Amino acid sequence: MKALFLAGGMGLRLQPLTNKLPKPMVPIMNKPLLERTFIHLKKIGITEIVISSCYQPDYLKNYFGNGEKFGLKIQYIVEEIPLGTGGAIRKAASQFEKTFVVFNSDILSDMDLKKMIYHHKENAAQASIAVTEVSNPSEYGVIEYNNEGQVVSFIEKPKPGQNSSNFINAGIYIFEPEIVKEIPSDKVISIERDIFPKYIADGYKIIIFKNERYWIDIGTIEKYMQVHKDIMSKKCAISGFKFEGNEINMGKNVKIHPTAKLIGPAFIGDNVEICAKATVSKSIIGNNVFIGEGSSVISSIFWNDIKINRKAKLINTIVTSNSLINTNSYHLNDVYSNDIREKKAQ
Ligand code: GDD
Ligand code: MG
Secondary structure, three states, X not given: XXXXXXXXXXXXXXXXXXXXXXXXXXXXXXXXXXXXXXXHHHHOXXXXXXXXXXXXXXXXXXXXXXXXXXXXXXXXXXXXXXXXXXXXXHHHHHHOOOOEEEEXXXXXXXXXXXXXXXXXXXXXXXXXXXXXXXXXXXXOEEEEEOOOOEEEEEEEOOOOOOOOOOXXXXXXXXXXXXXXXXXXXXXXXXXXXXXXXXXXHOOOOEEXXXXXXXXXXXXXXXXXXXXXXXXXXXXXXXXXXXXXXXXXXXXXXXXEOOOOEEEOOEEEOOOEEEOOOOEEEOOEEOOOEEEOOOOXXXXXXXXXXXXEOOOOEEEOOEEOOOEEEOOOOEEEOOEEOOEHHHHHHO
């Protein structure tokens, strides 16, 4: 089965993390989110992927190429203007002759997709929507369904009182190709606001599949921080990490001064130096990072190529790649994005 990834959004709510890269490429434990999802899909035999993008498509192409390096076959569809989720699915329709899967690219989940595909076929549905239960449904597309699990209403971002369900669209769909061809082509159109309500009104068989595993949309800074906490506290399982007993996952070529303090759970990437009397606690440190003498990094996330000078303190802070943190500086609940390569070039 082939999979389509909707990756054309601008990721405005994740700025400044998305200033230089598309949202699906933000690192989750030091690896792009989309790559983590691809690894999950490969395990169940989905290796043919179409990426529908618009914002910074070259970043995706440069990283994944034709997919060979990852054991995948990847094709790209680039929109000149964002066509919306429905327009993007319609534009990709010619790539899919058989039943196919569609993913929002900003979610991390270990949902049982195999079971969802089986459920879709067994019920001879025309489309299936994965749903997950949340306490604040108004940020999402809210789904109401009947006793047979058939969708009876889909309300995107409802106002208070407009819905009576805590089950939301998890952004994973299965479609039969025929139904997708009914979406008007070359138009800006939303699958959530325009198409699903129309399918329901027209009496199509759209069913739900209840996700019972971990699920998160990483589209805001809070959620981006949250997913890392969830991985380290073992709420969310992603392959390669155990975090048993506050474990520290250590990369290659890591130098830690004997007087430095490391408190797990933590992830330390490759080529990292942690100097005398520095502390790193419950944090994710990317590759090529230098943490200067006496500095503390607590509950923070560092991307790659970062230098922290002496006696700086960072708490609950994200630092993006190529940043330099000054001596004695203090960052609490901050997102620090200051590419020194650009400063030098100016
Ligand atoms: N190709 C393309 N073109 N992709 C797009 C476009 C577009 O014009 N607009 C958005 N996307 C992609 C985004 O990149 C993202 O992966 C996905 O579609 C969903 O867009 P978001 O902007 O993240 O939407 P949301 O999080 O507010 O709501 C969506 O996801 C929720 C679950 O996380 C909706 O699908 C909700 O119904 C759902 O509950
Ligand atoms: Mg989203």
